[in-house]
Amino acid sequence: MGKRLGFFFWLAVVFLTVLGLAAIFADVLPLKHPAETFAGTSKSGPSLTYWFGNDAVGRDVFSRVIYGAQVSLVISTVGTMLALTIGGLLGLVSGYYGGRIDRWLTATLSATIVIPPLILFLALVLFLDSEAQRRVFILIFTFVLLSIAPIARVVRAAALTWSGQDFVLAARTLGARDGRVLFREVLPNVAPSLISYSLIIMAGLIVVEGAVAFLGLSVPPPTPTWGDMISKGRTNLDVAAHISLMPAITMFVTVLALNFVGDKLQQHFEPRESVL
Template sequence: MILRRFMRHRLAVAAAVILFLIVVGSLVGGRFWTYSYDEITDNYSTGPTWQHPMGTDGVGHDVLAMVLRGAQKSVQIMLLVAFFSTTFGVAIGAIAGFYRGFVDSLLMRLVDLVLTIPSLAVLLVLSRRVVGGGGGGWFWLAVIIAALVWTQIARIVRAEVLSVREKEYIEAARAAGAKDRRIILRHILPNIVGSIIVAATLTMAAAILIETTLSYLGLGVRVPDTSLGRLVADGQTAAQTRPWLFYFPGLVIIVIVLCVNFIGDGLRDAFDPKQTRVRA
């Protein structure tokens, strides 16, 4: 039923297809493209052609190859942030909402503490210290972002658990002798999975925008690697004379964020049992 509702949301379905193509293309497309992202060709600062669909930069790098590589790193960071923040946020929110009392107060004060931290300042400081020029730098960047964006998921899950834990089937499971862990994992979380998925999609959109901002400021993915935010930063000075260096990576960022938001909108409607109108 949920799948049928989602499939009737044409905009969300189209966004899912486009996002799937972007993710697959970014992860494996670079292996099949003619040029590597760090390969120098004989064409310098040429506009889009059949040989170079997105043109080349002043050094001779193929822009399409660089966009594929940049999208790969941006997508990897986005997925890792979604996984880490959702896992940790769900765990904290479920424990807080289920046990309430002192445990709830302690965990929610932790959430409040993280929310009071100036996220951008912390990201700027930590990314400068722990993100290197290659290797696993992007991985630690994802960990840092996830450590600061899990709080919204935790609060959403806590609110949902507080509502669900009072249902009759939870009381029946408790009366049957089910342990707390089984109640949380088998009876509560499956019934709030819709809210979790929607929150995760919103986190994905926020993650790629944060990564783009840091890379744009030169504090995200570092040379010799690249990301979409870094490509936008490198191409901004040539936006008037060689617009393909700026607009192609920027367009990919916009498309990814819009697709994620449209998918989240479709999932929210699909999981909502009171939703009767399907938007196109």
């Protein structure tokens, strides 16, 4: 398995693991406080002491990038997991039962795909609540609502394939209930496609969260976010490009790694499914 997935797959996995662990244990790691300023370091570039340099007020950019990962990863992970649960269940039911249930669920879910996530979020913020502390919940709700349909479509396609296999028909013939067939026979075979695609969804959510933070509508200060750091560094691009460049590169590599791992996992499991 490791040989087929390749070196760059495991390199991406290592990067995501290190970044995730650093974000989780940021408070116990020897990192500088993200809000702490250091005299005489304003706009100074990367160095051995400050790996990513300092921002316009002298804060450590590397520390802020790590703490900013907490926001991006938590929001995207929670949104993906909730969408995975709801969308996966709907896709499983739609693909397994087919018929009228399949047509109704497919039509309903397809209607949500055309909604632009950023526009929906802005509308919900203006309509429901403008309080900054609650925007993160609206953001997660938006992510979940718009991620359910893509996940459900992938699971539905896989469930349609596996529901016609001999071992599923045998389980039905032996009198197994639909619930047992769904969760004991179909779901374990659908899970690889579901997990790999969820990583791609998660990458997309990180980009949307970054765009929202860039507009100043994500987690309020002083909590750092990648999008907010990129936005605030724009005024210093000519003299201190690293202020925006470092969080932008981190976001780019994170999204690239998630997409690469998801694509590789899909390619890895597709031959196995096609043979069956």
